[in-house]
Amino acid sequence: MFAQPQRNLKMVDQTLARFLNELRILTMLRTQGPASRADIARHLGVTPATITRLINGLVERDLVREARKPYSVTDKLREPGRPGGQVFLNAEGAFFLGVEIGVGVMRFAVIDLLAGVVDSQEISIPRDTSPTLAVNAISEHLSSLTIQQRYRDKIHSVGVTVPGIVTSEGYVVNLPILGWKSVDLLAELSRAVRLPCSVENNANAAAFGAVYTQPSLPSVCTIFLKLGTGCGGAAIVNGRLLRGAGGTAGEFGHIRLSDEGALCSCGQKGCLESWVNLGSLARSLHGTDQLTESQFAALPADVVAGAEQKDPVAIKALDDFTRWLTLGIVSLINMFNPSTVILGGVMRPVLEFTLERIRTGVQSGIIPGIPVPEVRLSELGKFECAIGAATIAHHHGFDISRVEISEQELQP
Ligand SMILES: [Zn+2]
Numbered sequence: 001m002f003a004q005p006q007r008n009l010k011m012v013d014q015t016l017a018r019f020l021n022e023l024r025i026l027t028m029l030r031t032q033g034p035a036s037r038a039d040i041a042r043h044l045g046v047t048p049a050t051i052t053r054l055i056n057g058l059v060e061r062d063l064v065r066e067a068r069k070p071y072s073v074t075d076k077l078r079e080p081g082r083p084g085g086q087v088f089l090n091a092e093g094a095f096f097l098g099v100e101i102g103v104g105v106m107r108f109a110v111i112d113l114l115a116g117v118v119d120s121q122e123i124s125i126p127r128d129t130s131p132t133l134a135v136n137a138i139s140e141h142l143s144s145l146t147i148q149q150r151y152r153d154k155i156h157s158v159g160v161t162v163p164g165i166v167t168s169e170g171y172v173v174n175l176p177i178l179g180w181k182s183v184d185l186l187a188e189l190s191r192a193v194r195l196p197c198s199v200e201n202n203a204n205a206a207a208f209g210a211v212y213t214q215p216s217l218p219s220v221c222t223i224f225l226k227l228g229t230g231c232g233g234a235a236i237v238n239g240r241l242l243r244g245a246g247g248t249a250g251e252f253g254h255i256r257l258s259d260e261g262a263l264c265s266c267g268q269k270g271c272l273e274s275w276v277n278l279g280s281l282a283r284s285l286h287g288t289d290q291l292t293e294s295q296f297a298a299l300p301a302d303v304v305a306g307a308e309q310k311d312p313v314a315i316k317a318l319d320d321f322t323r324w325l326t327l328g329i330v331s332l333i334n335m336f337n338p339s340t341v342i343l344g345g346v347m348r349p350v351l352e353f354t355l356e357r358i359r360t361g362v363q364s365g366i367i368p369g370i371p372v373p374e375v376r377l378s379e380l381g382k383f384e385c386a387i388g389a390a391t392i393a394h395h396h397g398f399d400i401s402r403v404e405i406s407e408q409e410l411q412p
Pocket of ligand 1: 253254255264265266267268271273
């Protein structure tokens with residue numbers, strides 16, 4: 001979809017420069033909105049003749065469009081000698097599919113070139129789905145999209161998330177909740193859908209989506225926590241996921257806050273996850289974590305309703321949740337010095353109810369002198385992982401570091 005540098009030895013310098021400039025234009029228009037040719041030329045530091053070639057190329061591929069306005073005195077003053085038109089991204093010029101593989105459920109989201117969500121759907125899948133069944137379902141969904149005129153030949157790439165440990169190469173190391181272990185999901189997916197693909201941990205994807213869809217947020221360092229059955233985490237530094245050596249960084253749910261408490265999914269006791277997940281809330285409210293799926297689904301709203309009716313058990317449950325979560329966030333702020341902490345996942349009613357207390361606790365708990373970051377809730381809702389996966393696919397299309405040119409090609 002986007003221009004790829006041609007494998008022509010003599011032309012590689014010009015082609016690469018053109019490719020990088022095109023990506024910079026597309027990124028500028030997505031994050032800053034429409035701009036005049038002169039503004040873009042200034043941003044890139046290139047001549048008007050170069051900008052004309054670049055914009056014309058993008059217009060030909062229908063990735064950008066130009067709104068021509070009649071000349072006016074103001075336009076002439078602002079842009080002497082230039083047309084007064086505005087260049088803008090054609091949102092429908094390319095689409096990106098994101099998929100969340102969950103337990104018994106698969107969610108799909110399509111985003112456009114502006115990273116706006118244009119479609120979201122949810123289907124039921126067997127709770128013990130195999131990787132092959134999941135890939136087949138993704139392939140079928142993709143086919144159902146590409147027969148539609150709107151998406152025909154325009155779906156650029158596919159991002160998939162799973163609730164487990166995934167390497168940087170899209171290899172699923174361990175996914176106990178689905179019983180998957182050592183699965184080369186990226187290879188299987190790529191064979192089936194024949195488009196560029198990526199596979200990511202679900203919290204990483206939700207984190208990336210929460211930041212990527214809000215270009216106005218400061219992006220130097222953001223911490224994300226995804227609260228639900230577990231407690232996933234991710235750090236985004238300079239617009240990129242912090243992956244660690246093997247790609248599994250960000251397991252913030254396993255920060256040890258105590259030697260005691262319920263057994264965590266990692267086999268230890270006292271992890272942040274075991275104090276703030278749905279199981280912990282269930283034990284606080286009902287004295288057991290052996291609830292049905294629908295009871296778990298209703299739990300966050302139930303505990304808030306109880307607290308609003310002054311039920312002391314519900315109030316204590318929320319007090320404990322707030323105290324432990326705040327401790328975890330304080331540790332993360334001391335470690336990372338983020339500008340923003342984003343909280344996502346299915347706990348939203350609980351988080352809305354406790355957010356002000358968390359903010360106050362953070363302010364008084366962090367090392368004095370460290371700037372207090374904004375603690376906010378993710379705005380993406382229950383499709384956050386699927387949308388996040390789509391934004392990762394979108395980002396890969398714009399990511400200069402993914403351009404591969406061999407040494408041989410770079411030799412004159
Ligand atoms: Zn743990």
